[in-house]
Amino acid sequence: MGNETKTPAKSNTLPSQAQVVIIGGGVIGCSIAYHLTKLGRKDVVLLEKAQLTAGTTWHAAGLVVTPSGDELSVELSTYTVDLIKSIEKETGQATGFKDIGYLQLACTTDWLEERRRMAVAARRLGINYQEISPAEVKEMWPLANTDDILAGFFTPEDGRVNPVDFTMALAKGARMGGAKIFEDTEVTGITQENGCVTGVVTPRREIKAEIVVNCAGLWGREIGKMAGVNVPLQAAEHYYLLTEPIEGVHADLPIIEDFGRYSYFREEVGGLLVGFFEPVAGPWATNGIPKNFAFGELKPDWDRMMPYVDIAMERVPILRDAGIHKFFCGPESFTPDGGPLMGEAPELKNFFVAAGLNSLGILQGGGVGKIMAQWIVDGYCPVDSLHIDIARCLPFQGNQQYLTDRTVETLGLQYQLIYPNFANETARELRKTALQDRFAKAGAYFTEGMGWEIPDWFAPKGKEAKIESYSWGRQNWFEYLSEEHKACREDVILMDLTSMSKIYVQGNDAEKVLNNICANDVAVPVGKVVYTQWLNERGGMEADLTVTRLAEDKYLIISAGDFYTHDMLWLK
Numbered sequence: 001m002g003n004e005t006k007t008p009a010k011s012n013t014l015p016s017q018a019q020v021v022i023i024g025g026g027v028i029g030c031s032i033a034y035h036l037t038k039l040g041r042k043d044v045v046l047l048e049k050a051q052l053t054a055g056t057t058w059h060a061a062g063l064v065v066t067p068s069g070d071e072l073s074v075e076l077s078t079y080t081v082d083l084i085k086s087i088e089k090e091t092g093q094a095t096g097f098k099d100i101g102y103l104q105l106a107c108t109t110d111w112l113e114e115r116r117r118m119a120v121a122a123r124r125l126g127i128n129y130q131e132i133s134p135a136e137v138k139e140m141w142p143l144a145n146t147d148d149i150l151a152g153f154f155t156p157e158d159g160r161v162n163p164v165d166f167t168m169a170l171a172k173g174a175r176m177g178g179a180k181i182f183e184d185t186e187v188t189g190i191t192q193e194n195g196c197v198t199g200v201v202t203p204r205r206e207i208k209a210e211i212v213v214n215c216a217g218l219w220g221r222e223i224g225k226m227a228g229v230n231v232p233l234q235a236a237e238h239y240y241l242l243t244e245p246i247e248g249v250h251a252d253l254p255i256i257e258d259f260g261r262y263s264y265f266r267e268e269v270g271g272l273l274v275g276f277f278e279p280v281a282g283p284w285a286t287n288g289i290p291k292n293f294a295f296g297e298l299k300p301d302w303d304r305m306m307p308y309v310d311i312a313m314e315r316v317p318i319l320r321d322a323g324i325h326k327f328f329c330g331p332e333s334f335t336p337d338g339g340p341l342m343g344e345a346p347e348l349k350n351f352f353v354a355a356g357l358n359s360l361g362i363l364q365g366g367g368v369g370k371i372m373a374q375w376i377v378d379g380y381c382p383v384d385s386l387h388i389d390i391a392r393c394l395p396f397q398g399n400q401q402y403l404t405d406r407t408v409e410t411l412g413l414q415y416q417l418i419y420p421n422f423a424n425e426t427a428r429e430l431r432k433t434a435l436q437d438r439f440a441k442a443g444a445y446f447t448e449g450m451g452w453e454i455p456d457w458f459a460p461k462g463k464e465a466k467i468e469s470y471s472w473g474r475q476n477w478f479e480y481l482s483e484e485h486k487a488c489r490e491d492v493i494l495m496d497l498t499s500m501s502k503i504y505v506q507g508n509d510a511e512k513v514l515n516n517i518c519a520n521d522v523a524v525p526v527g528k529v530v531y532t533q534w535l536n537e538r539g540g541m542e543a544d545l546t547v548t549r550l551a552e553d554k555y556l557i558i559s560a561g562d563f564y565t566h567d568m569l570w571l572k
């Protein structure tokens, strides 16, 4: 091994201060440490309460597959796959990556349409995403039942990685770049002064830090509480089944994802690993994570999971005769909207969070580390932060009952078709407007936004306010909504803005302050509404809102409900 791949000798002396302290030695913490050193930050200390990977990372199935989710998700995973392919050369630490390919199955016309749309987007992002016939699927995977398949979608360059080895490669790269990693070092407190983080407390000593990053995975909410920061995530049981060796199963079989059967399949020591994204999940440790939980496994709930195992077996019928080696259950953290919680906490300056990876932490870990490092160094997010910024969360989402209820649904959403008018079904009826009963009487179909019950459309008299079936085409409510739309353009409508974010700006300088941050001129007569953006110095858009002049010295700012925290921060 050449000099450049040597890991610097480990020191066990905790420093009394560091520029950046990272809490948590899973894939995310190690990736951020690695990427910070790439940006020239050497004074980085990572603290892990047990051993590296001891949380969720050690037992991940290691799927690293690119064409899923929105554009940012694809970019995060594409970057991660590229990093996985190159980091061994840089660090000398193998990652166990195998480019066995990734095959998604479309078994309904709606899935087919969705995957074809995804294919267009994926190809635009440089992914080699090929539609193949059921016969070609059968050729690749002779053990699969292909009777109901309309098409397969294949990415030859994707594959699987050993999550522990990848994390160790990141840790090694971070150490080579100057970062220091301490295991068996639990963070027990966060120190702060005047709304700014100042360091962390450990049983060994206190460490002063300019920046603290919470990468504690499942424990992210607990660490958040130490700092007075809302980190709304909840652990849930997450499963895969491991079989004894099966004839015909070999190491080059591509990974299959079968959304309709809530399952994925890949080879593992001559047998199959069958993973699950069941639609009704089991939240775990709702009364707190057991002390000293490290490299932990959970007792599988066979009764709850057996129906899903049965459905998965229909795809690969030989599974019915295979010996079960293990039904593995480990915890993973999920967030209310299925997006990661990243960025600087609105409640505490210089306290960053990167947690709640919704079972995508390995696959997105490289990209998350890169973005977070850039965010920390530059002070702003280098990509569109709409779906990842922790500032989108509201205080009510930290409520335990809310998180427990919502987590039942979020795990399974990874494998569900998300139509444009999708609304969560769990944790509903939390925030109601004063008009809710009247809306219901008037035939409202309610959707949900940041906990509010919002009337989406109104069914005419005699019709039930119900979506008959989701689809990419026109749904049953189209005509009802078009009536509303017409009334809005040609007549008069009344709109309930209860669920929107509202901020009053009042005082002698109100006009001056707002004209300083609004792209449009808000020096308008009382009673006028100005539609405007708030722009940043990089030409990006921070907010899209209306400003209403209520009096000479008083304005009302209205924007989307989940922008409240972000807008307040920008205003301040």
Ligand SMILES: Cc1cc2nc3c(=O)[nH]c(=O)nc-3n(C[C@H](O)[C@H](O)[C@H](O)COP(=O)(O)OP(=O)(O)OC[C@H]3O[C@@H](n4cnc5c(N)ncnc54)[C@H](O)[C@@H]3O)c2cc1C
Binding pocket: 023, 024, 025, 026, 027, 028, 029, 047, 048, 049, 050, 051, 052, 053, 054, 055, 056, 057, 058, 059, 060, 061, 062, 063, 064, 185, 186, 187, 188, 215, 216, 217, 218, 219, 223, 238, 239, 240, 294, 329, 330, 331, 332, 354, 355, 356, 357, 358, 359, 360, 361, 362, 363, 364
């Ligand atoms: C069964 C299963 C299969 C999965 N398969 C895949 C897959 O195929 N692909 C994929 O992309 N993802 C997969 N995942 C998800 C993936 O494993 C996680 O998203 C990822 O490991 C999360 O990494 P993390 O660094 O955020 O958390 P963790 O790995 O949990 O790391 C957090 C660390 O923080 C430490 N910590 C906690 N509190 C403290 C404290 N007070 N002081 C110091 N340290 C502390 C913990 O000990 C832990 O090591 C799977 C998950 C499960 C459960």
